[in-house]
Amino acid sequence: MAGQSNLQLSVFSAAEVEFLAEDEQIDIVPNVRMDTLHMICGDYGPFRPQIPVKVPLWLAIALKKRSKCRIQPPDWMTVEKLTQVLEDEREAPREFQPLPFHYVEISRLLFDHAREDISDPYLVRSLLEDIRDVRFHKVESGLENLSAKTHAVKLKNLAAMEVNIVRPFIVRALQCFYKHDSEELVKQSASEVESQAVSSDRVPRRTLRPR
Amino acid sequence: MSSYYDLDDLLAEEETVSVVFRVAADGVGILDPGSEDNNVEQGAKVDVPLWLAQDLCQRQAAFINLPGYFSQRVRKEMQADPGCVDIRTRCPYFYGVGCKLVPITNDATLGSFLLYTLRGRYKDILSKAHSAAISSTPKVMQILSREETMLFQAGRDSMTAFKRWRVEGTRMERAAVLGKKRKSQEL
DSSP, X not given: OOOSSBTTTXXXXXXXXXXHHTTSEEEEEEXXXXXXXXXXXXXXXXXXXXXXXXXXXXXXXXXXXXXXXXXXXXXXXXXXXXXXXXXXXXXXXXXXXXXXXXXXXXXXXHHHHOGGGSSSHHHXXXXXXXXXXXXXXXXXXXXXXXXXXXXXXXXXXXXXXXHHHHHHHHHHHHHHHHHHTSHHHHTOOSSOSSOOOOOOTTSOOBOSSOX | OOOTTOHHXXXXXXXXXXXXXXXXXXXXXGGOTXXXXXXXXXXXXXXXXXXXXXXXXXXXXXXXXXXXXXXXHHHHHHHHOGGGXXXXXXXXXXXXXXXXXXXXXXXXXXXXXXXXXXXXXXXXXXXXXXXXXXXXXXXXXXXXXXXXXXXXXHHHHHHHHHHHHHHOOOOOOOOHHHHSOXXXXXX
């Protein structure tokens, strides 16, 4: 699967990653009475006032825009949880804390459309920014170890947006290292440089972030 | 990475290198500006583009002198501090040319020198690519080779795109059709 915005590089744009994130389920508390909605992706509802119901994020936002519901922020988007995550994130310099795969996008969407439903929005937002910064710094310091012997990079618990940011760089860097470390170049065999052996998957993988 | 349609690959082959002819060649005096008749003599030193040098060397018609940017002096400089060496003015296709020279030169250390250079400069590129300012062209780009610039740009562009997405206000784009006013009288 590749994004549509850049056909050559097969990367996603941030907006495309956000689009994918809108399929995540979220709890809403409707304030109107409505029958079940029959969508291609499933049936949602029925909606009864003050009875929480699970819907995809895009539907939640659509209802929120018409002020027909209140969005319940997910469990991880609370000050206590995020403070805990930030602390753990700082304490463990070699691993990432488990957060939802789309946490960057979901929080952004909620802040844009349902700010009043989030308790303590300023603190939550700055915590999220801090967590993202710490995590990205970890990615960068991990990438410094990238070398010619790296054939794959393992990044456990990395979120969609974070992967998306470093993807073009990692791909190019690995290509460069692979090219310059090939047997033909370094050991100087007589064969042509271009005829590089296809990367075999059996080589031991280097774990960037051992758990 | 190198392919038939790769423009950078083609341009790298345009770089001139100096070769020494092992045999006399008739009718190609155009290659050697110093020749009086239309021939290149045996032992003549001639600057030719890399794509021609590759062929000449494969046919044993000439042997190659490594260009100045692979000389011992540059290698020493690179050992001192890889991040500061200005590759761009020396040869914009430093790695591409280097890789193509490996099979036709006798210097067995060239390949490992290229790898050493890449490894040394990679960390610099990594740390600067993701933290560079969005608008201005960073100074570091002036010393990067073409291959390194692409790596740098890849990191910088994706970071810029993310930052733009984060601060961007309204994301819903209005379809052009919706904005138009309906004409008062339809035909």
